[in-house]
Amino acid sequence: MGPKNDVRYVGKPVSRLDGLEKVTGQAVYSVDIVVPGMLYGATLRSPLPHARIMEMDISEAGNVPGVRAVVTGRDFPFTFGTVIQDQPFLAMDKVRYVGEPVVAVAAETEAVAQEALEKIKVKYEELPAVFDPREAAARGAPVIHDDLEKYVRSDCEIIPGTNTCTLNAYSLGNVETGFRNSDEIFEDDFYIHAVAHSPMETHAAVAQYSPNSEEFIIWSSTDRPYRLARDFANGLSIPLSKVRFISNYSGGGFGGKGGMIAEAVAVALARFTRGRPVKVVFSREEELTASHTRHASFIRLKTGVKRDGTLMARRAEITWDNGAYAASGPSVAKRGALTVFGPYRTPHIELVSRLVYTNKETGGAYRGFGTTQVTWACEVQMDIIAGRIGVDPLEIRFRNGYREGDFYINGQTLHSVGFRETLERASREIGWGEKKAGKVGTKARGKGIAATIKGTNTPTDSSCFIKVDPDGSIALLSSSVEIGGGQKTVLAQIAADTIGVPLTSISVPNPDTNITPYDHAVASSRTTYHMGNAVRIAGQKVRKKILEMAGEVLKVDPGGLSLSEGKIVKEGAGEQITLKALLAKRFGAKGGGILEEGYFTPEGSRLLDALPGLKGMSSIFWMFAVHAVEVEVDTETGVVKVLKIVAAHDVGKAINPMGCEQQIEGAVIMGVSNTLFEEFKMEKGRILNDTLADYKLASILDIPEIIPILVESHHPEGPFGAKGIGEPAAAPTAPAIANAVFDAIGIRFKDLPITRERVLAALKKF
């Protein structure tokens, strides 16, 4: 309707909507929530990795003055789980990892709650434990879930009586034929370690139960209020209407705030405190040892190539370390595993992906959702192949890399493929192919490159309301949580340009499942695309309504009107009336407003068409990225210093280039940190480095020069052509560093992390 509106905000590095609240200390996070009558919760955790609970004596704890509830798994015998309902709120008959919640206490103060924990006596009978998923998958291993087949589950195959939680297999073509027709065969084993999400805000939640309405209210930093509400309702067998999530700002998530973690303990306690709310805030020790981790994985990759580097066949066997409970593991092992073949045409492929329980902290969604793990194997092996057959590592990626119109491994036609441009621009910026600097003293330099492909969980739904108040203020009501990724700002930019109003007139309140409509999650790099499309749909309806209203009030044909920066403009005649004045005229003193909804799902899009029965593997968009790295390795100390990282990302369209840069720079730093510094030190299932002094995160002194490059391939169905950015930036960093280390000192790392101790040990052997 009307002339096309201008694009004023989309594509511009607009400042964050949440900036002011964040620089003034006014932003409210879950740890800041205070509700009248609030009690404080604390958790007694398992000291053993695998044991039967024989006796629990909580009587003394209950007598501590100020204690209001002491709850065990016997009092609250429920389990939860998104795919497999295998996890108790509080341990019932057994504990399965060091740190598992066993007894929870609610008290008037934190100190009293902690004091009461010391008075609880639990007798365990220790059971044999297993920590390596390869051993756990073997015959005769101690079985961690005795009743695996009895659990409620959806959409996954288990193997009862074993620790194999899920097993997925997929093949295309015939790998054996592919290997036979190859000139060279490569077979390598890779390992990528578990790491902690380590958000600066630890997990925290406040839960309140109303004994009258039997409703739970949960204040939480989760990235998926609706899905967590569903998991609760399913776990407790209560209607969804009895669970309400109120979201706050999230002090960092990276996938780790997607599970039911502090929320589970808070809810179990709240059920027994006669309506008083209970706050549970994890200590840093609990955060590191009893939340979720990235799944460690063992990856065997067999690849056949022609002499010129053309990929013929690839077989991947992946064993994922699930930890004690499934959480999002089944989805990681299914969807995440598929990108092990990388952004490359490969005619014959075969995949076996096995998710295995161990007696360790639970694996969960971690930025990249499995893609980070499999990219490690894929991209280090690409370098091994290139080296052995004498093809440049950049060239082998160009030769096999996806182009527009190629088929993905399920036959989906790939669209908006900016892969070649990411390769070109990243390699140019790092000076690929330039003469290598010689070793100076003990310091050797090298360059490396790595690529990744990442899709988004498809199909998933998003919906929103847009509300226009009589003074022209606009509220965008959605359940997309601001987890730090700039979600509010991007959605407001899309709304402002779609409707034709100033960005400053738009507010984006935090989600509340009693008010804001359904959204799948802020996950899978999906928010800009999915919620962005929902906002566009609602915004177009709002714009149409405003222009029709203007036509009526001005008594002109609305077809000749447009809305720009909150002003009604008539073609050829200029500004007629402001939106505010229009609404005042239309509604007058009695008041009124405009409300529209937007609903979006990619389901039914022709872009998802694939081979028969394989549409489930399609993604509505594919993100491509290339990282090119220069490192300096000190051969005397083993220290790897990353000098420069060029990170080229195909984002479709950068709605907010500054936000995209933030995501890329941040993920690269996380990637450097994961690769060079971070590692859990374990002893009999116990994590020994449970502080940030011992579990080392990259600080401001550790960062390389980072050059983000935004490639815009314009997705045909994305809002303004956008795809996504949140996850893929963490994936190619590790293999790019490892490939650069090889270039520098000739040592090939197939296992992560690349700590100075490992580099030094390898140099000594060399």
Next chain:
Amino acid sequence: MKVAIELEVNNESYKVEVEPWTTLLHLLREGLHLTGTKEGCGLGDCGTCIVLVDGVPVNSCLMLAVDAHGHRVTTIEGLAADGKLHPLQKSFIEKGAMQCGFCTPAMILSAKALLDKSPQASEQEIKRALAGVLCRCGSYQKIIEAVRAVTEGLENGA
């Protein structure tokens, strides 16, 4: 046995009673409702609880409230004067120097302590001054840019 202390927080005088073991962080957040100061670890490792005591950055989780008796404390809530943002606050917004924002108050206060002493601090000095605060979102590059923009602005007399 509670202890009476007097201290100045964001230019306001407070007389409060605290337990001898109450940390300054706890007093600020729970007692004075200044929740802009965050707790990330409680052990002095992450720096998100940094406030300025007599202009010096301090991990408030490691300082007892009784030790703040007679001292001048500045938290993030005290930085904007008369509704006007401090140049660092403005610069952090303009340069996109935050994501989740949880470490932002500590980053800004650490930078303020540096710039109050050396308004034209170098990049190396900025990095050293901010090294006590961890940012898992990895906004470091843009944080350095934001602080540098202020040092350059001051150089120009802006």
